[in-house]
Amino acid sequence: MIDLTIDGRAVQVPPGATIWEAARLLGIDLPVLCHDPRLEPVGVCRLCLVEVGEPKLTAACVRGAEDGMEVRTSSERLEVCRRGLVELLLSDYPIDASGRPKTGSDALLALASELGADWPDRRSRSGETGEAPRSRTEPAGGIPAGQGRPLDGTSKVIFVDHQACILCDRCIRGCDDLQVNEVMGRTGKGYQTRIAFDLDAPMGESTCVSCGECEKVCPTGALSLRVWEEPPKDAAGSGNTGWEVL
Amino acid sequence: MTTTTLLGELKKRGVKVRRRGERLLLRDLHGALTPELRAAIDAHREELLATLDGAERSTLRSVDSVCPYCGVGCAIRYFVDEAEDRIRYADGRESPVNHERLCVKGRFGFDYTSHPDRLQTPLIRKESAYPKGPLSTEVRGERKRRPGGLVDYDEVLPHFREATWEEALDLAATRLVEIRDRDGSGALAGFGSAKCSNEEAYLFQKLVRAAFGTNNVDHCTRLCHASSVTALLETIGSGAVTNVFGDVQNADVALIAGSNTTGNHPVAATFIKQARKSGRTKLIVVEPRRIQMADHADYFLQIDSGTDVAFYNSWMHVLIEEGLIDEAYIAERTEGFEELKAVVAGYSPEVAAGICGVEPGLIREAARTFGRAERAMIFWGMGISQHTHGTDNSRCLISLALMTGNIGREGTGLHPLRGQNNVQGASDAGVIPMVYPDYQSVADPAVREKFEQAWGVELDAKPGLTVVEIMGAALDGVIRGMYMMGENPFLSDPNVNKVRKALTNLEFLVVQDIFLTETAEFADVILPATTFFEKSGTYTNTDRRVQVGRKALQPPGGARQDWEITCEIGARMGYPMEYDSPEEVFSEFTALAPSYAGLTYDNLGLTGKLWPCPDPSEDGIQVLFGDRFPTASGRGKFVPAEFAPAKELPDEEYPFVLNTGRRLEHWHTGTMTRRSRALHAIRPGPVVDMHPTDLEALGVEDGELVEVASRRGSIVLPAASSDRMLRGAVFIPFHFREAAANLLTIDELDPAGKIPEYKFCAVRVSPAS
Ligand code: SF4
Ligand code: SF4
């Protein structure tokens, strides 16, 4: 067994356990975006940063617990870093992706309010700055929006807003590793990187089997439900698929 | 701008708007938005933003229950809007069954329960609607079926009048008693349902046995795994799975035989695929269609439909020839091996290859892989059971497991994947004509005495008739009165034209259901029942896990709980059945069913328990038969089987082989899933899958209409080109009444399991003009 302390409290974990798991044993809830205990950790969002007495901060979800480790989970420095990370993720976040119906939680926005983060779209829309609202399709404020990160309403059950995606890969792991439907992956490079269904097909035309796992694990409004609509009046009816939930 | 003005402004501009709570649903937005409107919408959204995470959810009540669809029995949390009495969404819960995963039906298929078509008042057939017969032109078979059609309410409802519960129940009971007293108990029969709870199943069979006085009680298990259960009881003495599907992660090899697992047991399939992906488990898939599971397989053997016996016999031939059998296990735990050996000697892979259409080398290789495994699990589905030799197919799989010692340890076992959410439970509860609850034989005098004492009446010693036999007896006028709880034999039984005549011929029929089904058109009395979501009860999944389904919604209008209706009919027939709650029924049932002993609602908790559960502080026994089998000798028995071709082989006139089954998004006769927005939107209608080369030969393009005809009937539906099919084979799902696959199927039965041959009959396909 491995002995370590987290925020001054001692905890024992089996070899192979991560700092995040150790913290959870103590009931410490570290902020996470890309991690979910059901998934293999990938450590891409860095929200779970902790101090372990090294110059660099480390991601608790992937870093193994070590004997004698002294972990700090909160400090001014961590707070600043976490807020900074969230603000970066939100820097091109479209405000209409918020408040969409979801099975899971909209963890990104929840963290934003918790950390007091702010982001351009929210500022402009709320009229605080007098900036014109940014368009989804045209570059604004030096940040290139609309570079092939479109909306995809082709699935009958899940609405995809690529612009709201933070590439945490949770959906991809949910689809490929948990459900083993192996529909999802990534496509594109650089800023245009996005999640993809099959060989970048529209979701509704891909081999997706609508199990909903990707939507469930998505921590943003990028994948949301489109089911709060009326059931068809008649089974021959159109199925009302044209409704946009706003 | 207030929300109301905003709505007004949007409407003025031709935007279609609906309110869903605080949320707006907008359609035809494009181009209609001025900057002010955009800002107003944003402001509205800003308000929502204040309640960002989970706030919406916190206004909803959560109900921990299970899925109403398949035998996997996923644990689900439903989020209920109490003001609207509606489920808003569903999420998977942590449980040993599904670890939070769901499939499309479980996640999106709950809204049928709130559909306006729900029956809410008891209905009595009007005088003018006699003499009886089907009421809609479609069910009469006169009119081309409406695409996408369910029963046409406008056409059928005018033939019924609304009644009070008193009147409807009195009428039902009086007429049933009349028939019983005039023609004897044997003139009555009941179809229970594998969709109802254990409690409802128990009460239903109790009513039929104790009040009707007959064992003519059966349900759709007859149509799915009756042959598997027959074979299992005969060989290893127990009809349930010997291990849970999740244990596949400890298996070296998983054999999937005749099961389209990703379509019909989607969440169970995820665990099998995961085991394969982990590198631990090799996957062998044997199927006439190149199903999705085949894409994950190490070995895929695309055998011709109906040739399973020859195929598995040749596996056993190889295993014996190459010494890949477990001699010690055979010696200590089994009997009858020599007989089996003699039979399979005649099935070399070369012989089998000629029958099954698979290379002998491939048969050998796959058999070796299976034989060399330290631990192997066998999963099977309707592709094994729904044949006239379904029992033989199952016997072969069981022999395969016995000779390799693959029962009774971790990572091994036999797992017939059960179809309905409660088909295991309904069988356990005795909705089977030959056995009382917990498979206790009606023919055994000691057993009968026990139940006579418990129920306080004399019971019939004669085993009853099975589903298809009951329909036959109705046609012959032997069965005169029936009570159907949640079954729709018009679409689910083979040979619809015959079923139509049989139902018409019934003197009196009570149908208890949630929607007007095709079968209800033949009813004298229709009783509006509750859906899964409107009642509590226990359900037993394919793993033998007994789980509590908890009430989430109120029944609409005058609809009543199924168990109450059954009790009311009993009381009016002079057999009072009084209970305060399903819980009380459950304890009466568990007292009579040793396998369920010790289980209570309290100890079932949130994740249920496996039966048997000798120590209720534990989860129940996962792996059965580690030391002995519950047979007379304690040994497992080899029952050899010879290959016999299907009953109706293709010929010049009917050159194609028809296979029927299900699609991922739909359930059985479609009464539920076709009324679910998402499921219907994803798959709105039927298609017949055919090999592209066959289509080309017919001169038909993908999506064009074809007529599929058998000796019993014909249907018209669009063709879908699929290279997952073998040449000469066609596949049609049975959910869609406008192209009812069971108009075509043959009502030939397996002699032992009495299961119909849904998976094989000869058809002709031609372009529909
Ligand atoms: S809904 Fe489709 S894309 Fe999402 S996890 Fe399921 S199969 Fe994959
Ligand atoms: S796998 Fe079966 S039990 Fe699970 S969600 Fe799907 S239909 Fe329901």
Ligand code: FES
């Ligand atoms: S949660 Fe640890 S890096 Fe994303």
